[in-house]
Amino acid sequence: MRIAVISDIHGNLLALEAVLEDLKAQAPDVIVNLGDCVSGALxxxxxxxxxxxxxxxxxxxxxxxxxxxxxxxxxxxxDAFTLPLLSETSREWLQTLPATERLCEEIFLCHGTPTRDNVYLTEKVVGPKGHMASEAETREKLEGESASLIFCGHTHIPRLIRVSTGQTILNAGSVGLPSYDDDHPNHHVMESGSPHARYAIATKTGGRWDFTERMIEYDWDRAAMQASENGRDDWAASLKNGFFGPLS
Structure with missing residues (x-):
């Protein structure tokens, strides 16, 4: 069993197309997408x-x-940039997406935590930046979810975490936006540190799961130019260098 896990595309068509090309060689049995599909400046x-x-x-x-x-x-x-550009077909599709899903009894899919799509599962905010949450904090935010393998996104930071219950949490990182700032729960930045499109592969052989992070080069200069043309120099900087802040 070979599963490709993608998340947080944020309308970055170029990054998604590069991931699709890479997936041809990876040949997964299943591809799952953990949300934040289109919102952004692209x-x-x-x-x-x-x-x-x-x-x-x-x-x-x-x-x-x-x-x-x-x-x-x-x-x-x-979001305000995105909504007027969406066709009725795209709007209807987005509105039918489930909040969570079980791929099988063993695998649970969510965007943030099992019950909240806007809360980080694998990170916590300390001061001006996001950092990996403690094992106890992560376990608490599972809120009783018992699946042995949990796929999540939202943070844009790839993580593989195993908690004391024996559960494994895979955060695939972001296909389309390597860094950003947010004001929830207080103002902070999240940074992956490079502009690559990221996704993950989970492979089960016998009873064992192995995990691979994929980091894919694409034309991020063109994506940054598109963001600037759409009035978002903050996105342009993030897309071009993977850190949040003005381009030097």
């Missing part, structure tokens, strides 16, 4: 249409939800 409609065509098992991310649970004037900049 190519939301084109990304949505590609994902609709692929028909992967896809979980709703917090930004997928936020596109429809508040008026446009109360949205953040990324």
């Amino acid at each position: 190519w939301p409609e084109e990304t949505a249409q590609l994902l609709i065509d692929k028909n992967w098992l896809t979980i709703r991310g917090n930004h997928d939800r936020q596109l429809f649970d508040r008026p446009l004037e109360k949205m953040g900049a990324s």
